[in-house]
Amino acid sequence: MSDMTKTPKGGIARHLPLIAAVAVAVIGAATLKDYLSFDTLRDNREALLAFRDQNYLGLAAIFACIYILIVVFSLPGAAMASVTGGFLFGLAMGTGLNVVSATIGATGIFLAARWGLGEMLTARLESAEGRIQMLKNALRQNEVEVLLLLRLVPAVPFFVANLLPALVGVRFGNFLWTTAVGIIPGAIVFTWIGVGVGEVFDRGEDPDLSLLWEPHVIGPILGLCVLAVMPIIVKTLRPKATGPKTSAPQEPSPTSPDPKKES
Incomplete structure (x- = not known):
């Protein structure tokens, strides 16, 4: 009886981090949408800059913690946080804080999902057959490339x-470094927007994130x-290009009897 009572508790406990993340994400989406905006940044501009000048490292630490929480709980405003990083800390420091914070937050939600549903789904994928098995093998063979694509394509949330x-069971090490590397281009763009936000405010204009879709930005x-x-394309086409190997015709052994002479 003791084993039967411990198992469900362990199962529920394993899912608690993911359940908490989903619950906070739902609440945050309903309550924080209007607060994480350019208007909020404009209204608190002077106070933020004054606090930064008095306590630069303290504000950097607070900013990083807020950014990590936004990513861990999938709250709205990650792009706005990246812009704020550029506004407060400049291009170099802002990009560094954005990349490190986003990577840590992504790792947190990855591990929460891996310990919960991810472990169960990974076990099912391992025992699956047919097309699911083929899909799993294809992902494993191109794991790094697929992870980088997920980070680089702007259309992927x-x-x-x-x-x-996490749900398909990729290697944690590959997830970690591809996240840190793959988000750098986007982080530079959003941070760069933040660097120029102050000038936009001074002109009395409203900044927006449409710059991301400009050809000179989205092109690279x-x-x-x-x-x-x-x-991935090379790996897919290589077997078709080379084709099956054909063995060269074997010459008769000098010791083997000649069929014509025997006849």
């Missing part, structure tokens, strides 16, 4: 790129996507 790898990012997908 950040929380999807955090949860999906799409180029990186092509570079990431090229190894």
Whole structure:
């Protein structure tokens, strides 16, 4: 009886981090949407800059913690947080804080999903057959390339790129470094927007994130996507290009009897 009572508790406890993340995400989506905006940044601009000048490292630590919580709980405003990083800390420091914070937050939601549903789904994938088995093998063979694509393609939501790898059982090490590397281009763009936000406020204009879709910005990012997908294409086409190997015709052994002479 003791084993029977412990098992359900262990099962529920394993899912608690993911359940908490989902619950906070739902609450945050309903309550924080209006607060994480350019208007909030404009209204608190002077206070933030004054606090930064008095306590630079303290504000950097607070900013990083808030950014990590936004990513862990998939709250709205990750892009706005990246812009704020550029506004407060400049391009170099802002990009560094954005990348490190986003990577830590992504790791947190990845582990929460891996310990919960991810472990169960991974076990089912391992025992699956047919098309699911083929899909799993294809993902394992191109794991790094697929993970980089998830980070580089702007159309893929950040929380999807955090949860999906955990649910299909990718290697944690590959998830970690591809996240840190793959988000750098987007982080630079959003941080760069933040660097110029102050000037936009001074002109009395309203900034927006449409700059991301400008050809001179989205072009290089799409180029990186092509570079990431090229190894997958090469691996797919290589067996078809080479074809099956054909063995050369064997010459008769000098010791073997000649059929014509025997006849």
